[in-house]
Amino acid sequence: MPGRLKKAPELYTLASHTSFVDGLVRGIRCRFGDDPLTLSDVLILLPNRRAVRSLRDAFLRASGGKSLILPRIEPIGDVDEDDLFLSGNLMQGTWERELAPPIPPFMRQMLLMDIINRWSHKSEGSVPEIAQCAILARALGQFLDHVQTERLTFKDLENLVPSEYANHWQKTLDFLRILTEHWPDILAPTGFSDAAIRRNILLDGLREQWLENPPSHPIIVAGSTGSIPATADLLGVVSCLPQGMVVLPGLDLFMDDISWDAIDDTHPQATMKHLLSVIRADRDVVKNWLDDDIPDHRRARNDLLREVMRPAETTDQWRFLDLDLTAATKGFSRIETPGPREEAGIIALMLREALETDGKTAALVTPDRQLARRVAGEMKRWDILIDDSAGTPLFNTSAGVFLRLTAQMIGEGAAPVPLLSVLKHPLCTGGQEVGYFRKMTRLLEEYILRGPRPGAGCTGISTAIEMALTKRKNSKNSLKNPASNISAITNLQNLKDWWQTTSDLIMPFEQTMAQKDASFEALLIGHIDMAERLCASHDKSGAERLWQGDAGEEAAKFIEDLHQAALYLPRLKSENYPALLDVFMGGITVRPKYGQHPRLNIWGPLEARLQHADLVILAGLNEGAWPPEPPADPWMSRPMRKDFGLPSLEQKIGLSAHDFLQAASAPQVVLTRSEKMDGTPTVKSRWLSRLDAVAPDISLQASPSWLAWYRMLDLPLEKKDILPPRPTPPVTSRPRKLSVTGIQKWMQDPYSIYARYILKFKVLDPLDADPGAADKGTIIHDVLDDFMGKYSDHLPDDAKAALIDIGRQKFENYMDRPAVRAFWWPRFVHVAEWFVEQEKKRRPYHKTTATEIEGHMAFDLPGGEFILTAKADRIDQLADGSYSIIDYKTGRSPTERKIYAGYAPQLPLEGLMAEGGNFDGLKAGPVSDLSYWQLKGGEDVAEITSFNLSARNKMDVTEVIKASFDGLTRLVTSFDLEDTPYLNNPRPDNLGYGEYDHLARAREWQGKES
Template structure:
């Protein structure tokens, strides 16, 4: 039997449910009027080829609907494999996506290929200054190179022609690129041949072409229909041509535009919706006028007008003059836009909420179906989350990125913290992960982790690895039971992760050993008191996918030579990119979220097209990592705009439904967006036709979404006014706390009444607190060792006292590294200052404590202080100094009573309230000097700032003011206000979040604080 001389071609117009029309016509007449067969029972013998597996499943359901419940023998339905290039190359199974079973070499596994290409790239890089620095970078380059190889195979282009490109026409760096591409041209084919494998795209092409040749030489005796494909891949286009010419074959095209005028059809280019089918018809050797309309597929009047309208709106740009000329096509504008509305939301959040409301409304009508079609996976996930408010489970059919799942996230976080030597932030990310157990119950593990965080991980970073944690624990004072609990946790962590941490002590290590150590550590960490780590880590769809990924990586690990362990994390991230977790169960029966590829040929009662912004839909034309546009053109590769044309066809097909809502966001991440080029075309055509507002705006769903979360009443925030009973109010204040009481009484309430202490930041920089502690300790060491007589080398003595102080923080390496050079500057300045000062002193006291009982209270009220330095002067007076690593208060602030620390210490000294190191009280003396030492480091190292000399600040007056202030707070009616004097307050206080400062200042019109 020979091929026919004329092809059998049909089309199903936009707006007609493609698969239902296909099924109903074949059920009604399997022979199609003898066009396919003379056998009435030909339906069971029929072979139908469809573009995607989802279409195969949906056609099966369509046949069941068309059979009206009767038992029928279904045709043999198979996926054709004609899908988007990335899906074709990265997700489809070459053994299942082509017809027939052929004796071809197996396709190489994608991960194995990426690792083997990375090995070749590393070898090339050793002789090139442009080579990758490590295995992680090489794996990223391997993914790009694999994409180029598959692109050439898919489009039937001989990649070796790159050698023939004229160098003079391209940049000089092309020679380096050509050198790199020799990997794909020479070394990679040898690698595949040695292993008896071929690339996935090549195997698919060979299989399809083999089937094409077999059918051409010996046409099958049963009917064959290829439906819904546009022949975007050359091998598929050849198969479609053969099917169209089979004696019992037919090709059904989706949405062929037979109404576009000849001039427009001639100008159709790669970015036009009809480009693929125009190319296919040219390949078959026929014209669109020869294509028949599929029986039982008459579109509604609205669908016809919509299709005509979209055809005009998206006609080739060079022919848009036809909109106003004699060639203008007539259509009913009102009918064309009936059921077509536009939602323009302020942000993606509002867009997702509006879409969710529209989908929820769909369920109000029994049996009515709805679908969101969008390439924006972030928008899809937002919509799924919004629908959860109505307990509507819906899955994004594109799946969830493996990198966004809990099991793989756990594995990645473990690799991060190992590479960082158990740095506090990444370590806590792992320990607080829901999958972490360490052999404990969830409650015990959580409790121990919180204690570890508070006791050891807050503040500057500990030393690396387990040893660093043990050092900090040894130097931290804790209750016995807490210390035991933390010791046990660190021991468990040591057993679980130390073998993996030790991998990072080696310069290079086989990937297999890294992966195996990683998995052992992950499973040990994930074990709980009653479940093994493997059972907890690999359960569910996400766990199984993560397990399969790691098993495949382990199986392919020998494809890569020994690598630097620090590159392992990037390698893991590169290999996992693009891998998805697709749930097997839980899909909603009437609602779905689909990508444009998955939505091909499918239909629903309500169609929502989401994310219609430029560079979102359509996506920006991809930039080839290796070949420029002229190079691609000379090689015969399709231009990047080809994918835009495919997206445009998907858009037109989906927009021709009876109830279509188009949505977009006016801003994304704060930046204004540009509407999709297709929307702009539609808007231009409508406005040119006299509809000044363009598409019908739909605001109802935005309004509904806004009202869903709108509170019944907005109660303005009020500043807190806590009034604890007298017994709970403090009766002991330090001199520094008095300043806090003046500036922010609420902080005193939180600290002394509620007994709340602010936590240090995680992995904090070596900040003012650590610097101040060390400098105070160093200067205290000096003053205590030399209270009355200076050593011979004063600067050397200051440096030695500093070393003793800094040795107290060996487990905080960042503090020593950052602040020791600055302390050396301070020591240099202090040596000069101290030498001069000691000529007028009899003795100095460091970190001396004192207190004073205040009169006039119904209960004991005590003022305490810890002075940094008190000097006994030869003239019989005291000099009091306070060390400041930050900017000290001004003299005006001290005199105004806003910074009363030094005057209050003077009052204690004048009353004989200080106690020397020996335990003896210092006799009462007048205070002649109050001064700050600003220990800034750098040049000149420090500076003295006197705020009182010879009694210019009256300590007695300050003390009287303090008594009056504290007497007010002895009244239970006096509240501890938050930030009563904002002008004298820091921008942000430790307890401002507790006082909800931002809330009530905004409510009072004060803006943000």
């Protein structure tokens, strides 16, 4: 027989210093004993699934590991849960009304996106991109949930007077009226219901059922603050059931009445105060769930924290405080670190130390997920794996990253960086053996993707490979180094075949994305098909590899949910697909199912509720992080929310304060924060500021040794100042062949010769590099070489137009780069004008005999034969039969001082080779002129620097050439001695561009040489 309702509610509280789930179990056992049959009749309702798991663990601890029959434990949901959840098991047999299932989140988001998009096109102003529509739709869905959760009706929008608000809020209000008018008609054909309304109906139905037929078995609602109105009403009914009880988490029974009346939404007791008003119960009727004696230091801690949270209106009472601060701060400390790296390191040390005590548990509680990841990373130095129970965003998991990268790769036309990001991802093997796939990816990077960007898409990559292969086959260097050239041709041929196979996996989706617009479903299917094909290995399917593990399962569910809702999204611009996928993925979190450490935990504030640990570290206590800034509402301003009847945004701060207060009441607590974040000073949390105000004369600083200990972890046992490198390889390993530019580099920076020719380290071009100074020089050299080769005997009628036309052909592949079009090309046109005028003046007295001419010269030296090679830009023959050697410079020309000091031997050594007839097809002859033509292209278009007879040094070209020869022989002879080291930039007055300075670790030893 159902019993009668009690006249007064039966309300309890568990003090914040007590482990909630353990205290709840103790109270249940005190009231119902250990009889399994009695316990099995008890129904316990908790806020969420995590609390259910924690309570089950608490029963197991209390039983000493013995088997037992548990009570029925069900989650009921709370306001800050992302999912509007109510256990279906709870309703079976008690609520028979058939309700439409809740609308899937993505389906609702897409329906709302369509509404926002159509309204934007009709209204004045800019139309947001579809990704922005998705963000607005998510916020709009949350707004609908809040309105429906608070049991407000959208008809109340009529009570808001538009003229009282800013113009843009008036437009938003108009949109909300349209939405609420049409939303029921949009939702009805789908066969789904609003999740918040459905939950309200279920909770109200359960409440009515229990009112009409009060259950005879015990019902306990524990841990809920009643922040959902329907939940608060249910708590009121349960508290009056014959065997109903409500246990509140940390209700403050000792706060003075004046402060209680002054509580605002930011106070930790605000939601429970509101709950008591809904139940129509005074605080006096609430009893302690347990009658345990509170240790003095725990009572003192409670008193201190109560004062820290005192409402602003009564903070004048701080002047009259009489707190036992010594007792209050027992097991309560605080650490402020220079930055987040040190904060994470110290926390990791504390967690590691906790393991030294048998059975001791420890937990990090922080809303800062980046800090949580840092701590988890620091713990790996001791081979301790610890999961963040708050979860990892799907877009940061391996599967999520791969899906995002593959979409971005196609969206950016297979540009080098996103393409390599996909090909080098651990999941990507393209149906091939892993080692071979990685090898071919490296070849693609080396031969094609480093340097200027190839053409767009898979076709652009194929064209670039074909061009590189053709260039290698036609290379003039093939005869000089046939083995190297054959190897390169073989690599490129293999690369061509491999890329054909790999691009076949990519091109179907690339073709779909090439359409101006497409359905979201087609884009999603094409994307996943490509991703699975790329993930396949030689022995596993792509689906097996992509969707494996917790993250893979969550990613698969995410894609399935998206696919089911895709029909509700209209066609979109294909180029917007990657950004839209990022937005959809942004709301998904992967939580670990297994593998959590038995004694260590990382919790978010939500996960920490109702949990317990011996040591609790509250971290990230900076304003804006904990408590978080109230989220902005794009659909209603604060005054509009108040007028409409929605809770204030500050309610979240009150809930966050309650989380902090509960966690800070643990037996041992450490508060931590970083003084700077990304180099910017931070503001400490308001609760720390209040703690300083309440107890300014006490120091909560933990031992300063923590920071010192952390820094010592990575300190070397012995610190030595590094000295400049002095490599002395065997003489047999030293180069016996260098170009004239190599000789100049040898004189400037011998270490670069060691790295390049002995260690065989080749400098790689940057990925997707913008054309640089070297590219500019190569282009202009090629233009002038073609022009002089075509018109060596005569100039055309319009020489300037002919030269510019050749330049246009050479610049064509670079014109898509803004800097080339805006700066390089106009400067080249100026150079072309100057060059043609210069040629007209020179032609009567000079005859160009060769351009880009190669040569080599052998020297018999004590250490053996040494070969000097060169490629001269241009050699003219004067009327007297002597040669003028010209070097085009698009950068700076060497100064006269460097020439005569022997630091710029390029032209003199080329002169030496010309005199000896060592250039291909050029007869031996005297050299009378060495000239640098600096082609600037600016206001000072060009400058010619010629060296023949110097009035200052009385040294003519012949003497300069001889001096350079002497310098060369001394240089080679010196390095033929095994004791001669290859130093890094040994001459401060002749420094070169140090491409290998990082290998020489120059920054570590510069300025420290003895």
